[in-house]
Ligand SMILES: Nc1nc2c(ncn2[C@@H]2O[C@H](COP(=O)(O)OP(=O)(O)O)[C@@H](O)[C@H]2O)c(=O)[nH]1
């Protein structure tokens with residue numbers, strides 16, 4: 001790979017205290033690694049602490065004003081503006097030293113699609129990573145991703161990565177927040193991209209204020225992305241829920257009721273998700289064609305008629321069963337409404353031009 005093909009992108013939101021130091025560090029390492037054509041892009045989305053004023057005086061950088069809030073948005077805009085074949089990105093809070101750059105350059109010689117800087121394989125300085133993130137959040141999410149997506153990641157939340165631009169552009173990215181980082185990793189795995197890791201140094205950030213990351217909210221958003229990008233991760237529950245429903249039936253009708261309802265809801269939700277993804281990507285499998293062409297509404301009408309009859313004729317002593325059937329009816333009606341909405345708005349699209 002030619003040494004002029006790397007761009008550095010630094011996402012920035014209110015980092016007046018550290019941004020200049022970070023840029024200087026990047027410039028120093030660009031020189032040391034003989035990368036004369038390497039550009040530095042600072043991607044700012046609405047700093048109000050004077051960062052922008054400072055950045056306008058700094059030479060040798062490209063400043064991009066991103067109109068959308070969020071870590072993912074800042075990086076997405078930065079990457080799309082970058083001219084390099086590869087883009088290396090790292091935080092503006094001085095936590096990822098650019099002395100890590102040489103490792104990424106070496107890895108880039110192997111023509112990867114994504115190189116992740118692993119803090120857990122490298123060196124984490126005291127105070128750099130909160131206990132909860134280091135020993136709970138990051139290892140659990142990393143383990144889940146390794147199991148579900150079969151990608152040998154060791155630090156899924158790392159904020160220093162190198163990505164090939166034309167690979168990134170094929171990923172059809174959606175998330176503007178912190179979960180963008182998971183989306184990038186997971187889509188690399190789903191697309192079978194060439195993935196490498198390098199061990200990096202991680203310092204305690206130099207800023208005074210709290211990080212933008214909010215542990216629980218962002219952790220949950222990462223988890224949600226992990227599950228929704230691969231709904232097959234929920235398949236085990238299709239066995240677990242009915243099993244629990246049967247196990248609890250003799251001792252607790254209510255718990256059995258709950259698990260069987262969850263099974264029914266999950267089955268219908270997965271079918272809806274399947275059809276929605278197919279419609280968005282215009283790739284219909286036999287299951288989707290079945291959902292599209294099968295006469296669902298009249299069939300549901302018949303189902304409603306029969307189940308309503310059952311509810312009416314069952315004796316009041318079978319109240320539990322009656323309530324269960326009412327519940328099934330409600331869920332079915334809601335599902336039909338959802339499926340018909342997806343069909344109307346997403347499936348039956350006419351071309352914009354011929
Ligand atoms: N959360 C967030 N970070 C942003 C945004 N725009 C730029 N950033 C930058 O993204 C980087 C990551 O944020 P940070 O608070 O360090 O998250 P952490 O490293 O996960 O604790 C920092 O350099 C921020 O300045 C934004 O809109 N939201």
Ligand SMILES: [Mg+2]
Nearest residue numbers: 091093095205
């Ligand atoms: Mg940070």
